[in-house]
Amino acid sequence: MKPFDIYNASQQFNDCKDDRPWLIIDVRPGEMYGCFPIATEHYGDPNYPIESGHPDFPATGLSKSCHILDARIFEIHHSQFGRRRGMLTNQLLASFKEYSGLDST
DSSP: OOTTEEEEEEOOBTTBOOEEEEEEEEEETTTEEEEEEEESSOOSSSOEEEOTTSTTGGGGOOSSOEEEOOSSOEEEEGGGEEEEEEEOOHHHHHHHHHHHOOOOO
């Protein structure tokens, strides 16, 4: 598991603990990961859209257009993660890094 990978996890978000995709932002001590939730709904700003028509979309492993909701970094323990979906790559990754100000680690 590394930054910009997308994994499913059951973590509390907006009064819901459904299994959803999460974008890993950084690796933290104690098997913790800093993550942004990914949702099909736009819950307000800030958010970064991931459009299904983007050439790099298939690498995400997502099934339809979504939003990375980057208002807050959530800490998720390694044991809460399920299957790996995919990752941000190429132009989609570069665009998200520019938007968010995050660098790969």
